[in-house]
Amino acid sequence: MTLATRNQVWTALPPVQFDEERPLDLDLDPVTERQLVARLFSRDFDDWSEVLSRVGFCANPIRLVGRSETFDTRTGELVRSYGSADEPLGVTFTRCGNRRADKCESCSRLYAADTFQLIRAGIAGGKTVPETVADNPLVFATLTAPSFGPVHGTRPNGGRCRPRRDTGHRCDHGRLTSCMAVHGDDDPTVGQPVCADCYDYASQVVWQWWAPELWRRFTITLRRVLAHHLGTTPARLGEMASLQYAKVAEYQLRGAVHFHALVRLDGPQTPEGFAPAARAVTATVLAALVAQAANAVRVTAPPVHGDDPARVLAFGAQIDTRPVRTSRRTDDPDRSLTPEQVAGYLAKYATKSTGDTEAKDSPHLRRLEATARQLAGRAATVDEDGNAPYGLLGKWAHTLGFRGHFATKSRRYSVTLGQLRRARQRAQARIADANRAGTRIDLRQLEAELLADDADETTVVIGSWTYVGSGWANGGETALAVAAAARAREYAQERAQRRKGQTVGEWER
Known part of the structure; x- marks a missing residue:
């Protein structure tokens, strides 16, 4: 990839304050590289990049077509309407929501953030959970x-493997059941059986x-x-x-x-x-x-x-x-x-x-x-x-x-992931309304309202949507989304460490 193309890719992604000059290291095959360059210089790149940002740089977004209308349940008045035809690309993109980091880093980070809030609320309170839970006995198990079967492993302070205490003993397959080597964390034998046939x-x-x-x-x-x-x-x-x-x-x-x-x-x-x-x-x-x-x-x-x-x-x-x-x-x-x-x-x-x-x-x-x-x-x-x-x-x-x-909780441990997701949707709607009206809102003061059950909703959404596919149009667009997600993660980490009063050097160590 040429330097000019790298610079174009860089300007299309979220800026990173601590290393603005570092180019993206994209290891692409020739076909994917041509697809990526074509997207960067396409006439609708601005519209596409806006969609990419709106779905949080999801690697495998879901594509929908349809329309929905929001009504006030008290008056029956039409509050707002929305349709995929209103989108610049004619399709509505939504996050895939996959929690696995190897499938979608962006959605995985969002899932981890929600899980963090869910777990922390059950430890120290917040998110409608009273702070008094912090005084209750808590155990990490x-x-x-x-x-x-014995497997190779690392030991504290650089100790020897020693999956079994006895040395010199051989299994029925003639293999030694002991190991006196010192394995590093990157040793490929770590986690492997001493004898696969005995395992x-x-x-x-x-x-x-x-x-x-x-x-x-x-x-x-x-x-x-x-x-x-x-x-x-x-x-x-x-x-x-x-x-x-x-x-x-x-x-x-x-x-x-x-x-x-x-x-x-x-x-x-x-x-x-x-x-x-x-x-x-x-x-x-x-x-x-x-x-x-x-x-x-x-x-x-x-x-x-x-x-x-x-x-x-x-x-x-x-x-x-x-x-x-x-x-x-x-x-x-x-x-x-x-x-x-x-x-x-x-x-x-x-x-x-x-x-x-x-x-x-x-x-x-x-x-x-x-x-x-x-x-x-x-x-x-x-x-x-x-x-x-x-x-x-x-x-x-x-x-x-x-x-x-892979993640579960008891009913009354804290809030649910559904509550957090509904709160995010409500917050985004409030922010959009405030931006249109030119006003400012403090979401922290509205936390209880945002996390309230659906029974307190004053609007109802009626819509009809059809699934038309998943993912971006080609590998080049996917590569851009994945790179943008990685850069957004770095930027978020840098901002989080800055809020803690730490320097970038301390964070990197």
């Missing part, structure tokens, strides 16, 4: 999968298939353990306390899913929720109860096929539970683990998926996926009770057997 691939796929059920049983067991600790029955626990949680799932390098969760103890259930917690249970006590419940959970998985054994599934031995208020960061023990750090951590992993693991393209992960497909092909259609427990396993082979949601 990590529940891992069990071992399906129990089938059990890992089955465990991941039933991991959502393990989590459900864990929440039930935790309520029972808490009720026993408080000297009441599970049925009457709501009269004394309420457990709320938010969790995300993450893939380890070995391709196994584990859960990160925030567990909060509230007081008695009320219509509003968020009651002060009983003093009888501190965060330290709650951490112990969470660990007790996680260690007690068991799920009996039925055989996948006639020759397959039944399995009793449980969480792994590496269960970590720690009070958020008094714990220390593992990467910096001298610094406290703050609510913002926990919320950011969970939001980050909420946007990850098996795609982040598949990118390493290791033989181990390919074999896991192949095992999932093989088991799906041999799975019995129905069991003796007429159920098909593994009927959809093939559909989830690309996720290595995990069929659960």
Whole structure:
């Protein structure tokens, strides 16, 4: 790509204050480069770039045609009308909404931001959640999968791998089961089995298939353990306390899913929720109860096929539970683990998926996926009770057997993603109306109104829309959208660090 073309691309993207002269490094094939240049010098580039900005530089926007009208529910008056024919390109573009960073960085960042606000509100209040929740006991828990065979890994302070303590021992396939090497983070052997033929691939796929059920049983067991600790029955626990949680799932390098969760103890259930917690249970006590419940959970998985054994599934031995208020960061023990750090951590992993693991393209992960497909092909259609427990396993082979949601929360942990999205839409409408009227508004003062339920709406939208496709017209337009999203991310990071009073040099370190 020529320097002139690079400069044209640069001016079409959001400016970055800390490095305005740095050109975009676009690695394009000749066909995509010609498509990109054609778009840059097209007559309707300004209209296209406006659409690109309006969808937040989404990499795979949805294209719709149709019309909608907004009416005042009290008077029946037509408030506004909108149609795709009014758009400069004759089509309405909307975000794809994909949470996976490997599919759409822009929508993934928006999903992570919403998840951050959702999680943080349940920790420190805000977004209609009272700040008193900050005084309730809170535990950060990590529940891992069990071992399906020794794998290579990194160790703290540059320690040796040592997946097994005994040295010199060989497995049935003649391979050493020990490793005395020091692996770096970028070592391709990290997460790979010491002996792939000994590794129990089938059990890992089955465990991941039933991991959502393990989590459900864990929440039930935790309520029972808490009720026993408080000297009441599970049925009457709501009269004394309420457990709320938010969790995300993450893939380890070995391709196994584990859960990160925030567990909060509230007081008695009320219509509003968020009651002060009983003093009888501190965060330290709650951490112990969470660990007790996680260690007690068991799920009996039925055989996948006639020759397959039944399995009793449980969480792994590496269960970590720690009070958020008094714990220390593992990467910096001298610094406290703050609510913002926990919320950011969970939001980050909420946007990850098996795609982040598949990118390493290791033989181990390919074999896991192949095992999932093989088991799906041999799975019995129905069991003796007429159920098909593994009927959809093939559909989830690309996720290595995990069929659960990557981010979930209990009903009263905090606000919902739907509320946050509706609030954003309402805010955008308010901003548009204020711009047309030439007035200013303070959205912070309208937060409660923006987050209110739909029952309080005074307008109704009636429309008819037709789906016409997804994505941009060609690879050149997609490359521009992806590059713009990356530059927007850098700019947002720089602004965020500037607000914190840090220099760019500190941020880059």
